[in-house]
Amino acid sequence: MLLGVIADDFTGASDIANTLAKGLPGEGGLRTVQYLGIPHGKAEPDVEAGVIALKSRSIEAAAAVEQSLAALRWLLGQDCEQIVFKYCSTFDSTPQGNIGPVAEALARALDVKGVVVCPAFPGAGRTVYQGHLFVKDRLLNESGLQNHPLNPMTDADIRRWLRLQTTGGVGHVDIATVREGPASIKAALRKQDNTLVIVDAITDDDLVAIGRAVASCRLVTGGSGIAISLAANFIGRGLAAGTGAAVIGMDGPEAILAGSCSGATREQVDIHRKDHPALAIDVAGVLDGSVTAADLTSFLLANRGRAPLVYSSGTPGEVQAVQARFGRETVAAALDGLFASTARELVKAGIRRLVVAGGETSGAVVSALDLGALTIGAEIDPGVPVLLSGGDEPVALALKSGNFGAPDFFTKALERLAGR
Template identity: 80%
Template sequence: MLIGVIADDFTGASDIANTLAKGLPGQGGLRTVQYLGVPKEAAARNVEAGVIALKSRSISTELAVEQSLDAMHWLLEQGCQQIVFKYCSTFDSTPGGNIGPVGEALATALGVSGVVACPAFPGAGRTVYQGHLFVNDRLLNESGLQNHPLNPMTDADIRRWLRLQTAGEVGHVGIDAVRRGPAKIGSALRQCAEERRVLVIVDAITDEDLVTIGRAVADDRLITGGSGIAIGLPGNFIERGLAKGTGAVDFSVDGPEAILAGSCSGATRGQVERHSMLHPSLPIDVAGVMDGSVKAADLTSFLLSHTGNAPLVYSSSTPEEVQASQARFGREKVAAALDDLFATTAQELVKSGIRRLVVAGGETSGAVASALGYNALTIGREIDPGVPALLAEGERPVALALKSGNFGAPDFFKKALQRLAGR
């Protein structure tokens, strides 16, 4: 194994696994496997990039650090030459969040500083300029992410945001330095290291910027960022003759299908609205979930009765509806109840023969993937930027798409089901 990734949620893990498997056009990527939690056994010998999916974004800092260090040690035991700490391209965290503490803990364990921190993912509209994070043409805190139910992002200056989470100062490498090439980036990072700045926000506006950053950190032990930071990394190993540039695996799994949507992002709400116009769709009554009148069996029954027609169940609501439910029942209680509902539903669906499963939302995907108990997922072809097809192999293979709430085109659900079936 050459590259080891520690991802703080399940959809983020799929996102960067997709990037590593795809690689650059004409060059190819790495044979990539996504692991659900820290594996207990060694990786297969043909795996070139291993992505460990944790559910550490919104847990206690102490536990997030512990889990991340455990993942790092396993990856190093597999021979990884480079470790990547992957977080969301919209930097989802609170002022007391886990990006800073985990990044610093990994850096300390590896004995490094001046470590790149770049959440940019231009393909999905996320760019970093002058240390500020943009979503398309909006500052992060004006993009709708300020209404995130778990991690509201109210400041686009991610240097300032990250500084709230770290023990030391945060560095910055601007776009002018990035555009001057890998050597200039390397020099700027070394200067930050000399100034004892462990984490360094690096600007990136285009994929070409990310490729340049990737070349600059070819020999770095630790990198942090969104999935975009991995765009240029496979090429470093391919050019050295350490990898062949094979990449994603083609597969097709046809059969009964279902869609579960737990994200309340604007992108997912739009996808739900569009899909519901033409396909059987069931909104989840949160109050009914909380009082026990809405159960997983109800969702399972609805979905199984409409297989063949791309059925959908969803809890996606407007920010105002989410805030009202949280105020009435408590934010943590609502989140836990919905996670449990989706997890149990997924288990029952797979037991009942569902072969293609699409899940929207990072927390929802984490709950579902954990409940299904798959140890590893093979990375298939990309469905939309940041979202690959995934295969759980076995006697009865199951194909999955685990989508971050903000990702995907308006017709993502239909497209995902077709891609999972090899169409």
């Protein structure tokens, strides 16, 4: 294995696995496999990039560090030359962690400094300028992410945010240096006494330049955009052939589970339910036991062939009201459990195409299904590939981060999962 990725959630893992498998246009990517948790035993010998999906974004920082270091040990055991710590392009975290503590712990374990921190993903409207993170034309804390139910982002200055999470200083490489090219970026990183360094990026070309500059770095951190040219580094050295994503598809009964409350997912839900069966989850009913996984499963199975959807996506006001009544952690745990149980019953009943919206929801679902390694297929929308499990009864999956995907994502995803 050439490159190993530690991702802090399951949709983020799919996102960067897609980037590595796709590679740069005309050059191809790496043979990439996504692992749901830390694997047991050795990787298959033909795997060039291994992406370990953890569910560590919103847990206690100490536990996130412990899980990430365990993932690092496994990847180093596969002889990986380079490690990437992948987090959300909207830098989802709190002043207590977990991005800073995990990044610092990985850097200490690998004994490196001047580690790139770059959540930019221009294709999805995320850019970094003067150390500030933007979502399209809005500062992060004015983009709606300040209302995130688990990790509200109230400051767009990610240098300042990281300083709250870390023990050392945080450096910065500005866009002017990035535009001078890989040699200048590399020189600026080498001068750093700081462990972590925010690097500006506004376009994909900026990310390509950063990727070229870190070709020999043991550790890189960022959103999936940081990996745009990492595959090309290995292909250029003759260590990989540039095969790219597999051609896969699985037709069969379908279901959609949406647990994200992001603006993008709410729009997707509104569009989809106009022409397809859709069931809104009564969160209070989930908490008092009157709404169960059996109810969701029954609705979805009764509407097979019609792209049925169940969703808990609410407006920021609705989410805050429910959290105030029951408690944030209680609500999150109840919904995770509900979606996990529903997914298990669906697959047991023969569902073979499953679309899941929301990072926490996706993590709960795939953990419950215990599907093992996933093969990376074609891209559905930027950052969201087709995934296919192994075994005698494979399941095709689309795991969508809340803010990703076009307005018609749900119907498009089901078609792509079927290979159409």
